[in-house]
Amino acid sequence: MNRITLSFLLLLLFGGALQAQNKKELVAQVNSLNAELESTKAELLESKKNEKISKTRADSFESQLQGLEENNATLLANLNNITTQSNNKLDNLGSVMESLRKKEAELKFINDALTSNDSISLLVLTNFKQTLGENANIKVERGSVIVIMDNATLFGANSNSTELQAGATESLGKIAGVIKANPDMAVTLEFHADDALSWDIVYAQAASVTTIIGNTADVKAGRIAVSRKTDLSSSLYIKLHPDFNLFYLSLRQNMKK
Template sequence: MPKQAKKQSTSMKKSITTILVFIMTLISVQAQSKKDLIRELDELKLKLRTTETALSESRQLERTATAKMGSYETQVSELRETNATLLKNLNSFTEASNRRSDHINSTLESLQEKEAQLRVINDALARHDSIALSVFTQFKQTLGADPKITVSEGAVTVVMDNNYLFGNNSKNLNVQDKAQAIIAKIGAILKNNPELEIEVVSNSNLVASEDGKVNNWQIGTQQAATIANLFENNYEIEPKRIRATGKSELGLYSIETATEIRVQPKFYDFFKLVKENMK
């Protein structure tokens, strides 16, 4: 074989070897790349499944959250309606309570006003009772046990027999000397108690006229006027405080011929006070 041909043959073998090595290397690299690609593909598939699972869970959570939100919105709406109803009821209750409070306040004011009125009346009654008791005590201490002294319905009454005052003559209109002393004591007490009203009531039922007509009214009234005149003239008692009244068998409340001196607080002023306070 010529030397030149041998040299070419050797060169060709090297080239073929180089090509084979390149091809083998390329095949090896491709195989390795394919393996890596498969691995990456598997990893991507795993990530995809994980992502799909997470997405599914997220969607499930979204649906649950949406359902809860709808439930919450319904509850909020119901609560708003309930709150509005409660607020309306509260306003109605407040208005009713205010009306009741106003009514109670008005009633309390009325009760306080009535209480004040009753207090004034009770004080006046207590004052009258106190005055009557004081006068009764004065009569008892001053007159002693001889004349009959009573207390009834706020009035103090001194009862004296007409025989003692006017003597045995039923028609006599002059007070006997022995009775002047007790009339003086009564007059002094009445003068010292100017707030008292005085009523002199004389009862006569023993005298009859010749024609059968009784004139005890006249005698009783005149005898009562005699006592009233003594109080006015001798003991300076205002005549407007005194009232003289005659009795007879027609208006009889006692079979005795007696004279009563009845004293009591001025009930006209008391009734006027009551009337003014009850307006």
């Protein structure tokens, strides 16, 4: 009986000790789980915080990227505009340079022509002086070499006469020789007379002079022009000058190049 009682007491003590041990272990497990839960919560909170920071950064990066793309697009558009403007300026500059080149060529052509005409005029003046003598009434005016002959020397004392004097025929023959030697020069017979002299007389006198010059110098009729100028002194200005019609024609042809 006493042995049974002792055994029961021992069993109760062992069971209580075992129960206390299990409870302690359970409490330890609960505490461990609670600590793990708190740690997990802390990690979750940190993760959410980091996620928010990452999202904020991502949004910031995306905004910056969008800004950079817009800036790049603007810069590219500006670059295209600058390139287009530069090309336009180069095209305009090319047009201006081409226009200047043409103008320079035109001016060179004119200058060369004028220089050539001046040289020819000097040569004609020298030829006239050698042919007619130093005492001949010769002058240069506006590129023209002019031989001035008194009307009385040509046609006598009668201003209405259309028949040439013998000495005049010889002088006109010498003038015709110089004209023949300069086939590129035009000829103008400019009659200086008062208003009383009719155009019929002027043309008749011009015909007499033209006959001598034309037959001697083989000058075509179209090369000789006739004009009249009111003057108290009756005289004939025989002008050798550049063919301005040919000059202007050459200039127009040069401008078309």
